[in-house]
Amino acid sequence: MPDADRTAEVAPEIRVPVLIVGAGPAGLTASLALSRYGVRHLLVHKYPGTAHTPRAHLINQRTGEILRDLGVADRLREHAAPSELLANHVFMTTFAGFEIARLDAYGNGPARVGDYRAASPETMCNLPQHLLEPLLAQAVEEAGVGELRFGQEFRSLEQDEQGVTSVIVDRASGREYTVRSDYVIGADGARSRVLRQLGIDVEGPTGFAKAVSTWFEADLSRYAAHRPGILYMGTLPGDRVGDLRVFISIRPWNEWVFLSTDDPAAGFDPNDPEAMRDRIHESLGDSSVPITIKNISPWELSSAVAPRYSSGRVFCVGDAVHQNPPTNGLGLNTAVADSFNLCWKLRLVLAGQAGPELLETYHGERQPIGRQAVDRAFRSMLDLHGIPEALGFAEGQSAAEQWRLLGELTEESKEGEARRAALAAATERIEYQVNAHGVELGYRYGSGAMVPDETPEPDRDTDPELFYHPTTRPGARLPHAWLENGRRRCSTLDVTGRGRFVLLTGTEDGPWHEAAREAARRTGVEITVTRIGPGPGLRDPYGTWERVREVAADGAVLVRPDGHVAWRAATGEGAAALPAVMARVLCHPAADVPAGGTTPGTAAHPR
Structure with missing residues (x-):
């Protein structure tokens, strides 16, 4: 073959809905999530394989829950130190x-x-990156939806109103080719080339x-x-x-x-x-x-965060947009949650079931969380100096x-x-x-793909950084409660997620099924109505869900595909608002919620 540096072979353009750049924890989580949602994609990675050194290693409970939703938590536990x-x-x-x-x-x-x-x-566990990444890559390969290509270096991108054209180089042959995609996910780590292509850089001390x-x-x-x-x-x-x-x-x-x-x-x-x-x-x-x-x-x-996580059709995740000291072990865990937040939104927009504005909520929801993680890790690093002092x-x-x-x-x-x-x-x-x-577990989105709650914030008598407070307030992760389905124990997190919107209520007879059907008719997005209550079906044997749901038995909690609460209604009287709520959450043209106000019937049941 001729000298690749002078006469590199030009391959035909590749066309995929999503291009992912980088096969670290953020990129592989994005690939696995898109695979579970049936979204075809290509992941390219500069190096010949996954991580060859331990690097990040602490897996917190939220990451365990995300990997549980994606179907690989059992593999994680098998290989991790408990x-x-x-x-x-x-x-x-x-x-x-x-x-x-x-x-x-x-x-x-x-x-x-x-x-x-x-x-x-x-539970929390210890699984270093050189063992975690192959598990994720294997699950992606088994799913057969996305393609992983190693030894492929991202060079540049240009985006227009219809999509993004990226230039990729095969490092072994020098062959250059283009990938045309609807969207790009930049998961290429610190000093991200994708982020720089957007004209964005992280802010804060780097290399200090x-x-x-x-x-x-x-x-x-x-x-x-x-x-x-x-x-x-x-x-x-x-x-x-x-x-x-x-x-x-x-x-x-x-x-x-x-x-x-x-x-x-x-x-x-x-x-x-x-x-x-x-x-x-x-x-x-x-x-x-x-x-x-x-x-x-x-x-x-470094202790730095990007001021913007996205521009147009390009979204960055993980170390590309937040870099923190290793204290608290938040880097990998925050990266995994970035991708999990983004990918369900990509699926719905690609399917035409949500407006493109839904993708703008990725930055609004995740950037403050990245900032919080970086600040906490930096303060924890400084706290270590208190020991010799x-x-x-x-x-x-x-x-x-x-x-x-x-x-x-x-x-x-x-x-x-x-x-x-x-x-x-x-x-x-x-x-x-x-x-x-x-x-680690209690962060909450203040705005975004949700309908805010009109109830006042509850008073807390413990430190919010040290202690997790379960709540169904919109933006929060759905609280865990052990349920019973026949003789099988399962979590509230097991009956939600999996790429679905799920409405949790406590009554079989009521307006929620009809409201969910009307919401699906307007938006094209199905809502699974799940009852937790007495009688057959899902039971709350310990009364935990009743204590943490913060709505009446005939009320409801609407849970997004990523396990965060999108909306809640105090009683069944709020059911009529559900179709408008769904349209608003999805940034769908059917939205008819009054601007600047909450949807009628969204107030939580006072406790």
Whole structure:
């Protein structure tokens, strides 16, 4: 074949409804969701395969629910380290040395385990990206709707009123070809070329610190199995104040990532495997442990969000539009939710069942959530500096002086008591990293594909970042409640979703079936009416749904395909509004809801 750089073969144009650029968690989730919805698409990825290093790894409950809806949660659980192996967050000098502090983490402590278990049918787990991505790719291949092409580099795009033309290059052959699509999803990570093609860039500090991740194998069960966790953070006297040597459990207890700052003054070359092995041994406090280094990856920390997530027919998801420090583990989880929010909207617009304005709600709903995730992760990173500060560490101190300060933690003296109190206050702030249940599960869309509720916000007596508050207010994720269908247990999340609009009500006889039929007649979108109540069918054996539904038995809660509440009616009197509500949610021409007001009958039942 002639030199590809000079005379690259030009292939015919490819035509698909959706082009996805990037096969990370965001891109593969988008591909799997579109596959489940029957939307033909092409995914192109620059590299020859999925992730080859662990990268992101914490899977929170909301991501577990999304993957449950997409039919792969069982595969996830089969390969992941379960929640109980995430139970601790440890601060130490070295793995073999003095333990400074330990916290209950990710809903495993006695004070929080009930909150997490009550909130979701899924538990948190640890599944690194190099294991997660192949599971998602396999599910896409099995679905047979979309096509995955690796080794294909996105170069540019141009959009017009009818669609988008993208230029792709096969990296092996140099062959250039075009893809004509109705829409493009840019899931190509930080420094996204798709986002730059839109003339958009992220805002906020990027590359403000350098770090090195070293993936290695070593049996550390003697130091970890009795205090199982994901994160073990070392503060070694003599280091630069604020630097942490972090061990991340990848596969308990033999596979790890060692995360350290890339400090030129540290006196070692982080790209030298032997120097890094010595550094890890020093941080372990045990030079006898055999270590096999698998990969060394330098990277940079950022805390930035794009001001716009979309332009015209092009939408960006994941790290392309929000980049945050790894604290809280929100990056991957927020990326998965981005794609899940977008894809049901694409399906309905492509089918002509929703107006194109529905797609504009993607930015309005997801950008504030990305901002919240980035801000929370950045604040959690700063909170970590409170640990060495509480220990009394300061620049200019010798290692011997810092060891003396550490010794005060065990002294029965006023100094020891004060030191322990300072450390307890500092570790309490770390709760916002390891138990931020409200951030992970309780976010709510303030506007978008929903009809707002006219009832006042309820008073809360707990921190909304730490604690999840179940609610059926429009924009919120539908609360989980265990139901019973015959002898089979299922969640409220199992009887909703799957690409459908579902209306939950408590009465069999009533106006809701007729209202749903009229809504479908006007919009072309079917609504599944599901009854939860006494008698045959779905039962609420524990009364949980009755406690959290916030509407009367003859009222209703309308749930979107992504599991978020679109609207609710206090009683059956609100049924007449349902057709107009659906049209409004879908941005459908049949919408006739008065501008600026709520639909009659939408107020929730007072409790």
